[in-house]
Amino acid sequence: MESKVRVRFAPSPTGGLHLGGVRTVLFNYLFAKHHGGEFVLRIEDTDQTRFVAGAEQYIQDTLAWCGLNPDESPLHGGPFAPYRQSERKAIYKEYADQLIKNGQAYYAFDTAADLEAKRAEIANFQYSKAHRMEMKNSIALPAEEVEQLLQSDTPYVVRIKIPDQAEVKFEDIIRGEVSFDASTVDDKVLLKADGMPTYHLAVVVDDYLMKITHAFRGEEWLPSAPVHILLWQYLFGLDKMPKWAHLPLILKPDGHGKLSKRDGERLGFPVFAMDWTDPNTKETTIGFKEKGFLPEAFVNLLAMLGWNDGTDKEIFSIEELITNFSLERVHKGGAKFDYEKAKWFNAEWIKKMDNALLAELVKPYLDKEGIEVHEAAYLVKVIGLVKERCVLLPDFVTQSAFFFQAPKTIDIASIQPKWEEKKQGFFNELVKIYSDKIAQGLKTMPAETLETDFKELATTHGLKPGDLMLPFRIMLVGGKFGPGVFDIVENIELKDAITRINHTLGLLSSN
């Protein structure tokens, strides 16, 4: 009888959530949902010194934006609450005591200075079998002295006692069997002097208590896995241990190493999922959301960093990811992040997305630029006209502003050199024709009609339509971009077209 799949994402609330973090969430989420299981968010706030106010809320907001909401979390609670490790402090102490009682852990009274001195003295110092007896701990010291130190409230930590010789191995879903020689790992601190557990103790205890069946985390955790395996063996039994999977890292696009916040700033792309403002420095780091990414695209691009379904398919909705995801197809090697490809995913999703939905997302950007949208349906129509030339949401501003207001600047330099009297005459007459249409009660005309009339008029003026298209476009939108000119005229209506033509004609003659 298989127990229900339960996975967890366990971040420290120390700042913004970066790409790697969100991808870890994603893979956890996909795995859980694929197996009809549960996804837990647990906040690992055991390091008081690194705690950052607002970071926990930020994490929850980020998951919500990505659509990766946990089934259990500090915010919404759940059957295994509390989900904040700082609120579970007393629990860890019990397990630490149990380990000490069984001789699998011990008290250590060394001060920071003691350790520092020892590290300076001995190259490659390890707090393990080799030097354990030289230190101030309950194994090296006489029982009475230990008792006395404890009685006098001397600060202490609890360290795991790594067995002298043992091969510690486990099966990683992605990497296969991984084994370590226990003698190469040191006696890690389990409980800190302030009574808080370290990550090592906390993950094991909480994964057990919260009935986690599969534990996924970044590859950077692989080296400390033997400590966790040993703890599982000591405390709960290996048969209860979750299946492990260590995910490959997301690396810098250039050079080498793990992708960091600094790389984004240096290379000009976001690294955090959403804007993050450091409460201390007030410094804001831009996020994918604010940069103009769609959550669907963000999730899609993250999934493809280290995973694929074995076919050439690259565009996946979250539902498709859930049904197709399998941990066995996750890569072992790290992936360099490519921002160009990331933008491609977004462009694909923009093209794919429903115009009305897109309109709601684009509206705030227009508002911010002071562009007034009087009619929602009109915006939806415009979106349909320009979406395929937009990569990021803010691109809609430049690509569609001229549908709502006359361009602020006119690229006159692109018209001027080839401007001639004949063209002036052509546009004067075009204005006249449009005015006549308005007088006849027409507000606008279909693009096709507009085009035919335009070309006919050009011919009668002895001009090639092609020589008039560019000037006309610039008059209408201000530059060399945008959808077909007649689609624009059809939508902005005849009277606005007249205004814009006259405006540019004025600029041309005043020069």
Place this chain on the structure above:
RNA sequence: GGCCGGUUCGUCUAUCGGCUAGGACAGCCCCCUUUCACGGGGCAAAGACGGGUUCGAUUCCCGUACCGGCUACCA
């Protein structure tokens, strides 16, 4: 230094012993488009190295090289 992990086009990747090594992004060219895109077509571009195993290795094994991670009372 030690330990652990990794290594296919510039980048993300396919390949579960048969490969003329496929796709995508980026790049270049052409078509479409009297703008910019989208779209279509094409070009260029890869198995770190050395040993095995095998009829046959990118695929399996072993070394070496290189890259990365860890080596805190941080996660």
